[in-house]
Amino acid sequence: MEFDLTETQKLFQRSARELFTQELPGVLARETAESNVDHSSKMWSHLQEQGWTGLIFPEELGGQGLGMVELAVAFEEMGRALVPGPFLSTVPLAGALIERLPKNAHRDNYLKSICDGTAKATVAIMEDDASWGLDSLALTASESSDGVKLSGKKLFVTDAAEADLILVPARIGTSHVVAVVKKGASGTAITPMPGIDSLRPLYQVVFESTPAADVLARGDAASSALAQAVDVATLALAAEMVGGMQFVLDATVEYAKTRKQFGKPIGQFQAIQHHCADMLLMTESARSAVYYAAWAMESEPESGPLAVSVAKAYASDSYREVGNLGIQTHGGIGFTWDHELHFYYKRAKSAELLFGDATYHRERIAKLVIDGQTATVGLRAADAAD
Amino acid sequence: MDLNLTPEERQFRDEFRAWLKTNIPAEWSGLDAREPESARERFEFLRAWQKKMADAGWVGIHWPKEYGGRGASLIQQTIFIEEMARAQAPPLVNVLGLSLLGPTLIAFGTPEQKSRYLHKILNAEEIWCQGYSEPNAGSDLAALRTEGKQEGDHFIVNGQKTWTSFGHMADWCFGVVRTDPEAPKHKGLTYMLIDMHCPGVSVRPLKQMTGESEFNEVFFENVKVPVSNVVGKTNGGWDIAIATLMFERGTLGASLQITFKRQIDRLIELSRKIKRKGRPASEDPVIRQKLAQIYAEIEVFRLNQMRTVTRMSKTGVPGAEGSIQKLFWSEMNQRMQQVAMELLGPWGQLNHDSPHAIDGGQWAHHYLRSRGNTIEAGTSEIQRNIIGHFVLGLPRSY
Numbered sequence: 001m002e003f004d005l006t007e008t009q010k011l012f013q014r015s016a017r018e019l020f021t022q023e024l025p026g027v028l029a030r031e032t033a034e035s036n037v038d039h040s041s042k043m044w045s046h047l048q049e050q051g052w053t054g055l056i057f058p059e060e061l062g063g064q065g066l067g068m069v070e071l072a073v074a075f076e077e078m079g080r081a082l083v084p085g086p087f088l089s090t091v092p093l094a095g096a097l098i099e100r101l102p103k104n105a106h107r108d109n110y111l112k113s114i115c116d117g118t119a120k121a122t123v124a125i126m127e128d129d130a131s132w133g134l135d136s137l138a139l140t141a142s143e144s145s146d147g148v149k150l151s152g153k154k155l156f157v158t159d160a161a162e163a164d165l166i167l168v169p170a171r172i173g174t175s176h177v178v179a180v181v182k183k184g185a186s187g188t189a190i191t192p193m194p195g196i197d198s199l200r201p202l203y204q205v206v207f208e209s210t211p212a213a214d215v216l217a218r219g220d221a222a223s224s225a226l227a228q229a230v231d232v233a234t235l236a237l238a239a240e241m242v243g244g245m246q247f248v249l250d251a252t253v254e255y256a257k258t259r260k261q262f263g264k265p266i267g268q269f270q271a272i273q274h275h276c277a278d279m280l281l282m283t284e285s286a287r288s289a290v291y292y293a294a295w296a297m298e299s300e301p302e303s304g305p306l307a308v309s310v311a312k313a314y315a316s317d318s319y320r321e322v323g324n325l326g327i328q329t330h331g332g333i334g335f336t337w338d339h340e341l342h343f344y345y346k347r348a349k350s351a352e353l354l355f356g357d358a359t360y361h362r363e364r365i366a367k368l369v370i371d372g373q374t375a376t377v378g379l380r381a382a383d384a385a386d
Numbered sequence: 387m388d389l390n391l392t393p394e395e396r397q398f399r400d401e402f403r404a405w406l407k408t409n410i411p412a413e414w415s416g417l418d419a420r421e422p423e424s425a426r427e428r429f430e431f432l433r434a435w436q437k438k439m440a441d442a443g444w445v446g447i448h449w450p451k452e453y454g455g456r457g458a459s460l461i462q463q464t465i466f467i468e469e470m471a472r473a474q475a476p477p478l479v480n481v482l483g484l485s486l487l488g489p490t491l492i493a494f495g496t497p498e499q500k501s502r503y504l505h506k507i508l509n510a511e512e513i514w515c516q517g518y519s520e521p522n523a524g525s526d527l528a529a530l531r532t533e534g535k536q537e538g539d540h541f542i543v544n545g546q547k548t549w550t551s552f553g554h555m556a557d558w559c560f561g562v563v564r565t566d567p568e569a570p571k572h573k574g575l576t577y578m579l580i581d582m583h584c585p586g587v588s589v590r591p592l593k594q595m596t597g598e599s600e601f602n603e604v605f606f607e608n609v610k611v612p613v614s615n616v617v618g619k620t621n622g623g624w625d626i627a628i629a630t631l632m633f634e635r636g637t638l639g640a641s642l643q644i645t646f647k648r649q650i651d652r653l654i655e656l657s658r659k660i661k662r663k664g665r666p667a668s669e670d671p672v673i674r675q676k677l678a679q680i681y682a683e684i685e686v687f688r689l690n691q692m693r694t695v696t697r698m699s700k701t702g703v704p705g706a707e708g709s710i711q712k713l714f715w716s717e718m719n720q721r722m723q724q725v726a727m728e729l730l731g732p733w734g735q736l737n738h739d740s741p742h743a744i745d746g747g748q749w750a751h752h753y754l755r756s757r758g759n760t761i762e763a764g765t766s767e768i769q770r771n772i773i774g775h776f777v778l779g780l781p782r783s784y
Contacts, residue, residue, distance in 0.1 A: 001391050003692040253778050268781040273774030281710040288689035310682045362678035370654050370668050
């Protein structure tokens with residue numbers, strides 16, 4: 001039994017950290033937030049060059065063929081540096097969904113364009129009822145000799161404006177489908193939903209008889225692929241949250257050592273020490289939950305959904321609380337715009353809400369553990385129907 | 387990264403699991419005896435059980451082979467502890483001797499001390515208690531006052547220890563005594579082995595709020611302790627005492643996560659039976675949230691434990707994820723027992739004397755007992771101070 005990264009994974013972690021510390025953590029984020037300048041393109045090119053856009057996808061489609069643990073490592077580093085851009089939407093969400101859809105030429109081409117970084121993508125899941133579940137999916141697609149057309153509204157779609165591809169879970173009659181809408185498709189109105197976290201932009205996407213470029217799956221193939229992909233994205237997000245927690249913890253401890261009041265570093269006061277100790281407990285515990293979930297998704301897929309929910313529930317509450325304590329310990333300066341902490345504080349909130357908050361995931365845990373419901377099928381792409 | 391056991395680890399687990407299955411006595415109910423009248427009986431039963439385990443080579447497995455152990459790795463020790471907990475086996479009564487004193491003697495004892503004491507720890511012939519805390523020295527252990535005055539080849543020991551587990555049953559005590567009152571606090575202490583059957587030693591049970599007496603006060607009145615019973619150097623006892631405390635760190639959480647899992651599983655089972663407004667409590671969204679939260683925390687505790695075992699196997703030292711464990715489980719257990727009380731409603735407060743009590747009143751007991759968790763073995767406040775200073779590098783606050 002060995003619960004630790006392999007040497008190769010540690011090397012990957014180190015190189016990822018170096019990549020992101022070439023720019024100071026928070027600086028790219030700040031400039032993106034303050035000047036609306038698209039710094040994420042620059043970072044996207046780096047990620048593309050490093051092959052990250054194909055990180056977890058099969059080598060035959062141009063990917064790196066790496067696994068969930070590497071995905072977690074990558075996202076932890078991105079969360080630590082608060083790297084802006086549509087990476088979460090494109091790779092572990094849209095890419096993972098496409099990967100789990102039935103293989104055909106169209107699907108393969110979409111995945112190739114994600115792997116080589118030429119396409120950015122997202123998945124439009126949520127609707128008016130604010131549910132991450134698929135049971136209440138209402139957006140309808142109509143099918144005719146003209147093809148499939150979508151009409152309806154999706155909300156809180158991450159990175160929709162930048163996406164070249166929007167994957168849209170919808171309904172044709174009583175059956176679920178996953179449709180692809182390309183950038184610029186007629187009848188599509190994408191409106192920003194500006195929120196607390198400007199670094200992960202959200203959009204309302206309204207379709208009015210919008211032609212779907214493709215329908216990649218129907219029925220169970222669609223719904224199970226979507227459920228699995230959301231778990232992959234949730235795992236990536238939880239890993240990103242651990243990275244953010246670590247940044248806040250490190251910054252806070254450093255501040256406690258250097259900030260002096262009453263003639264001594266404030267870190268010498270037990271109230272401050274106790275805050276820091278609590279932040280450490282939460283960060284390390286979230287890390288354990290995330291890496292177990294990553295391992296389980298690969299090696300014990302039947303345990304994957306429960307492990308992901310434990311990780312997301314725990315990380316959701318913890319990142320918020322670590323952010324709270326981090327700002328509290330910094331005192332007045334932690335409350336300023338100029339200090340980078342608020343970017344992490346805000347990311348903690350948006351991440352808490354994305355793909356289900358702690359309450360949502362606790363209910364999912366309850367369904368699995370109290371009601372004894374079997375979790376949705378395993379996460380290996382090979383399980384998808386061909 | 388592989389969280390599965392290796393084939394060798396599985397073989398070890400299966401071997402021990404099978405031995406337990408065959409050898410756990412039929413009359414062992416798995417429930418703790420709480421009445422003092424049966425305590426002596428229970429003690430003798432446990433002593434015999436340890437001897438049986440020792441004869442089969444299943445005691446002190448982490449000790450080097452030359453001292454009667456198996457040289458078991460940390461993972462094997464963890465497997466051992468987990469299997470004991472899974473089978474709800476009778477505990478090893480000489481736990482303090484096995485996990486604390488034994489490794490201390492192996493590391494710091496003289497050859498004579500090793501040959502005199504070690505094998506009797508293993509077969510439970512001599513039961514050990516730990517004499518550290520005193521009425522005036524709890525968190526501030528170095529403030530202890532029990533004195534040892536050297537007179538020739540003896541120390542004359544006077545003083546009082548408290549919170550001494552097994553004090554009433556112990557044959558021997560490993561204690562820390564002040565032998566140089568003039569020296570700075572930490573520098574005048576000596577670690578010595580005290581015969582509990584010596585004249586001048588008296589033991590008084592310490593009744594705790596749960597009604598039972600897991601602990602004792604131990605009084606020393608002019609107790610003669612041979613100088614040859616000093617472990618390490620005279621006045622060098624503080625370092626030995628600290629080292630002793632370090633020996634337990636790797637495996638501390640291993641049995642607890644099994645016990646906690648068993649409890650949350652039981653609470654989930656109970657939630658399906660207990661009715662709230664005509665429906666099972668397991669359908670109540672508030673109960674679901676609380677049970678799920680505890681479930682998640684127990685999982686996280688288990689995962690932190692696995693990471694610590696891996697880390698300590700590689701480096702010998704628990705990492706940051708190890709330093710938080712005691713803090714984590716103690717506060718989590720208090721939360722769990724509160725959730726249990728909320729689930730059980732008014733029935734939760736009934737103890738084992740009540741025929742209406744659920745599960746023999748164990749939840750009422752757990753609720754009261756859990757209050758001590760954040761105090762014993764290092765208070766939560768001290769744990770946070772330790773994490774702040776030793777792990778995060780913040781300046782000492784005291």
